[in-house]
Amino acid sequence: TEGALWGGRFSSGPSPELARLSKSTHFDWQLGPYDLAGSRAHAKALAAAGYLSDDELVRMLESLDTLRVAFEDGSFAALESDEDVHGALERGLIEIAGAELGGKLRAGRSRNDQIATLVRLYLLDHSRAITHHVVDLVDAIAAQAEAHLGAPMPGRTHMQHAQPVLLSHHLLAYAWPLVRDLERLRDWSVRARSSPYGAGALAGSSLGLDPQLVATELGLDRPTENSMDATASRDVVAEFAFIASLVGINLSRLAEDIIIWNTREFGFVTLHDSYSTGSSIMPQKKNPDIAELARGKSGRLIGNLAGLLATLKGLPLAYNRDLQEDKEPVFDSVTTLEVLLPAFTGMVASLRFDTARMAELAPQGFSLATDVAEWLVTQHVPFRDAHEISGALVSFCEQRGLRLDEPTDAELTEISPHLTPEVRSVLTVSGSIESRDGTGGTAAVRVTEQLAALTRRIREL
Ligand code: ARG
Numbered sequence: 001t002e003g004a005l006w007g008g009r010f011s012s013g014p015s016p017e018l019a020r021l022s023k024s025t026h027f028d029w030q031l032g033p034y035d036l037a038g039s040r041a042h043a044k045a046l047a048a049a050g051y052l053s054d055d056e057l058v059r060m061l062e063s064l065d066t067l068r069v070a071f072e073d074g075s076f077a078a079l080e081s082d083e084d085v086h087g088a089l090e091r092g093l094i095e096i097a098g099a100e101l102g103g104k105l106r107a108g109r110s111r112n113d114q115i116a117t118l119v120r121l122y123l124l125d126h127s128r129a130i131t132h133h134v135v136d137l138v139d140a141i142a143a144q145a146e147a148h149l150g151a152p153m154p155g156r157t158h159m160q161h162a163q164p165v166l167l168s169h170h171l172l173a174y175a176w177p178l179v180r181d182l183e184r185l186r187d188w189s190v191r192a193r194s195s196p197y198g199a200g201a202l203a204g205s206s207l208g209l210d211p212q213l214v215a216t217e218l219g220l221d222r223p224t225e226n227s228m229d230a231t232a233s234r235d236v237v238a239e240f241a242f243i244a245s246l247v248g249i250n251l252s253r254l255a256e257d258i259i260i261w262n263t264r265e266f267g268f269v270t271l272h273d274s275y276s277t278g279s280s281i282m283p284q285k286k287n288p289d290i291a292e293l294a295r296g297k298s299g300r301l302i303g304n305l306a307g308l309l310a311t312l313k314g315l316p317l318a319y320n321r322d323l324q325e326d327k328e329p330v331f332d333s334v335t336t337l338e339v340l341l342p343a344f345t346g347m348v349a350s351l352r353f354d355t356a357r358m359a360e361l362a363p364q365g366f367s368l369a370t371d372v373a374e375w376l377v378t379q380h381v382p383f384r385d386a387h388e389i390s391g392a393l394v395s396f397c398e399q400r401g402l403r404l405d406e407p408t409d410a411e412l413t414e415i416s417p418h419l420t421p422e423v424r425s426v427l428t429v430s431g432s433i434e435s436r437d438g439t440g441g442t443a444a445v446r447v448t449e450q451l452a453a454l455t456r457r458i459r460e461l
Contacts, residue, residue: 005087005111025078027328028085034121035089035114036068038197041217042109045198045209051108056101063097086111108207109200112231112319116196119327121218123240124192126334127185133341134182134247135458138175140349142454145171150444152429153268153358154367161365164429167358169442172450174254179457181250184243186461192236195220199227202318232318234308234326241305244333248298251344255291258351262288267357272350275343290347297336304329362429366394368404371426371435372419381418389416403427 007013014022040061047057067089070076082088094102145168155165195218198204198211204227205211211223224230261268271288279285311325369390376386392415397404405427412419426432437443440450 004081004083005090005106019081019083022083024084024324024327025082025088027331028115029078030331031115031118031122031327032071032085032089033068034118034125035085036064036071037121037218038114038117038214039089039093039105040064041214042197042209043105044217045211045213046104046107048213049207049209051207052104056104059097059101060105063093063102066096067092084111086114108205108209109197110202110231112201113196113199113227115323116199116231116234117218117220119234119237119330120192120194120196120220123237123330123334124189124219126338127189127192127240130244130247130334130337130341131182131185131461133338133345134178134185135461137251137341137345137348138178138182138454138458140345141171141175141178142451144168144348144351144353145175145447146451148353148355149447151353151355151358152362152433153355154361154364155442161361161367163367163370163436164362164432165442166433166444166447167353167355168447168451172447172454174250174257175454177250178247179454181243181247182458182461184246188236188239188243190221191239193219193221194224194230194236195222196224196227196230198223199230202228202231228318232315232320232323234312234323237326237330238305238308238312241301241308241330241333244330244337245298245301245305247337248294248301248340251294251340252298254348255288255294255344258291258347259288259295262291268354270352270354271347272352275347275350288347290343294340294344297340301333301336304333359429363403366397366404368427368429368432369394371432372404372423374435375423375426376418379418379420385418389418392416393419 004013013019043052043057043060043064046052047054052060067076070092071089076092078085078088079091082091090102090106093105096102148167148171151167152164153167153170154161155163155170195211195215197214197218198209215221215223258269258271260266262271271286273286275290277287277289279287308326308329311322315322372393373383373386373390376389377383381389393404393407393412396402396407396411396415405424407415409421412421412423426435434443437446440446
């Protein structure tokens with residue numbers, strides 16, 4: 001067990017099978033930079049409490065710097081005998097600083113409080129990158145909405161024509177959930193900035209080290225209040241995985257619309273060549289693979305969350321080695337989003353909409369029937385009767401293959417005396433859309449307001 005972090009009480013080193021099972025360097029290596037930052041902060045706390053002289057602190061920080069450079073350029077690599085990144089970096093420090101000085105750094109800390117802190121630093125860092133990617137996507141959606149202000153399309157419920165809406169309104173309905181995801185990340189980060197460093201293995205430190213000093217050095221807000229909670233809980237990781245899943249699901253729902261809009265039957269959008277793929281056998285194919293990968297990867301993100309929650313369920317306090325299983329799923333969620341989001345944004349930004357086709361389909365399927373009913377309400381007909389009358393008009397037109405505005409004046413009166421020729425004033429797509437000017441409605445004035453509100457909300461983040 002030469003060079004390992006433990007071994008004093010063991011008569012033999014780990015069996016090869018155990019070593020293979022236990023090893024985590026192949027995935028926790030990416031925590032190296034955070035481990036080194038933690039070590040720098042910890043060295044300062046040790047010095048402040050009198051465990052390192054001024055000279056020792058200088059040499060310790062220099063050695064950690066040398067190690068960081070070697071880590072970054074790849075000349076410091078994991079050995080077969082390294083269990084995890086923390087053990088490997090202590091080995092590296094001792095190689096540089098010597099056993100006397102290098103061996104002092106472990107006082108007053110445990111891999112348990114280290115790892116709980118490092119995963120937070122990793123997630124906080126990547127949440128900033130993911131936030132930028134999501135903002136880019138919201139911007140791309142907003143730019144498409146702005147470019148198509150005034151263009152109508154069929155709005156659907158149950159996938160059936162329901163009421164005409166503005167394309168911009170539909171697009172912005174996908175932007176708002178992403179804005180809330182950004183706000184979720186911001187709210188999560190407040191909890192994530194609590195620092196477990198100094199909690200030790202589980203019971204806290206006896207050395208009088210200042211955990212606030214470490215927290216501040218690491219850019220965190222404050223030490224975690226309970227050392228057992230600090231080392232044993234992973235709700236911060238699970239919450240991040242949840243937000244990542246929700247981002248994935250929000251992408252997946254837009255992806256599904258894009259896939260359908262891109263079918264020949266709909267023909268609402270054309271994908272840019274550089275954001276679509278071909279078929280190895282069918283020369284004519286142009287496939288929406290980015291949207292499909294987004295839909296597929298949302299399943300993977302949910303799987304990461306579900307796996308993590310299952311790992312945590314029933315774990316007694318305090319640290320248990322099961323907790324090592326938190327990293328691969330959440331690292332995968334991070335990488336998945338960091339690869340997916342830029343491609344997805346490119347696809348959205350380069351979508352071309354066939355607004356003529358969308359406008360042509362907007363009034364079909366009797367989608368203006370609600371407008372007839374609401375016009376009758378303005379004529380003081382009770383809505384219950386108005387609904388019946390409008391339904392009778394739909395039935396009349398359906399049987400004869402007519403649009404709602406095509407029956408003659410006489411036919412209208414025959415269906416109901418309340419149906420005067422003035423009803424035709426609301427039987428246009430633009431009339432219908434412009435009349436829905438209540439808060440959050442699809443009228444152009446409201447959609448323009450929405451765009452401004454969206455931009456403001458993003459700026460406030
Ligand atoms: N590699 C471990 C993890 O990721 C940290 C090591 C804690 N090991 C231990 N035996 N207490 O959680």
